[in-house]
Amino acid sequence: MKLQLALDLVNIPEGIELVEEVKEFVDIVEIGTPVVINEGLRAVKAMKDAFPELEVLADLKVMDAGGYEVLKASEAGADYITVLGVSEDETIRGAVEEAKRHQKKILVDMIGVKDLETRAKEVDTLGVDYICVHTGYDLQAVGQNSFEDLKTIKRVVKTAKTAVAGGIKLETLPEVVAAEPDIVIVGGGITGQTDKRLVAGKMKELIQ
Numbered sequence: 107m108k109l110q111l112a113l114d115l116v117n118i119p120e121g122i123e124l125v126e127e128v129k130e131f132v133d134i135v136e137i138g139t140p141v142v143i144n145e146g147l148r149a150v151k152a153m154k155d156a157f158p159e160l161e162v163l164a165d166l167k168v169m170d171a172g173g174y175e176v177l178k179a180s181e182a183g184a185d186y187i188t189v190l191g192v193s194e195d196e197t198i199r200g201a202v203e204e205a206k207r208h209q210k211k212i213l214v215d216m217i218g219v220k221d222l223e224t225r226a227k228e229v230d231t232l233g234v235d236y237i238c239v240h241t242g243y244d245l246q247a248v249g250q251n252s253f254e255d256l257k258t259i260k261r262v263v264k265t266a267k268t269a270v271a272g273g274i275k276l277e278t279l280p281e282v283v284a285a286e287p288d289i290v291i292v293g294g295g296i297t298g299q300t301d302k303r304l305v306a307g308k309m310k311e312l313i314q
């Protein structure tokens with residue numbers, strides 16, 4: 107099980123400083139969608155240059171032009187690129203083909219998918235590397251999480267690996283770990299803490 111640190115509310119120097127603090131406990135650094143919007147793909151390149159030993163995920167949430175956007179993120183040094191599960195199968199196929207060409211991985215984010223079981227089964231046939239259940243900020247704000255959805259994809263997905271994201275904290279991590287996802291994605295649960303190193307270390311312990 108890998109721990110992915112999501113960086114959403116920082117600029118490039120702040121992100122690098124934050125990763126420096128917790129890098130020994132983290133497997134993947136996510137350049138979150140707001141960071142990509144603010145800073146562009148150069149944030150991916152800057153993180154990979156600063157920490158070549160860590161994997162970097164570009165959270166582009168690709169919705170169209172899958173091949174082209176995966177190409178650009180791959181050129182910037184991303185190891186993983188996210189594509190939305192609600193996008194067309196053609197988009198996901200294009201992303202997967204391009205990722206394979208560059209030895210990169212595609213993580214499909216199921217945010218906004220209404221019939222999770224049916225779509226997860228479909229996406230699982232498209233050759234993606236990971237399927238991720240995700241409660242975004244707007245649904246976290248009304249008290250939702252993805253813990254039951256994780257159990258659903260663990261039951262129906264046969265080929266892809268699984269991941270979970272959305273409001274995971276140290277207190278809720280044991281419940282998540284019990285469902286055995288391949289990647290646990292944590293943003294504010296680490297970045298919003300006063301002692302980030304302490305919390306990241308405890309999370310890593312629970313995951314191992």
Ligand SMILES: O=C(CO)[C@H](O)[C@H](O)COP(=O)(O)O
Binds near residue numbers: 165242294
């Ligand atoms: O993709 C995201 C928001 O769209 C976040 O990176 C993801 O939800 C993880 O952050 P947090 O743990 O703070 O919810």
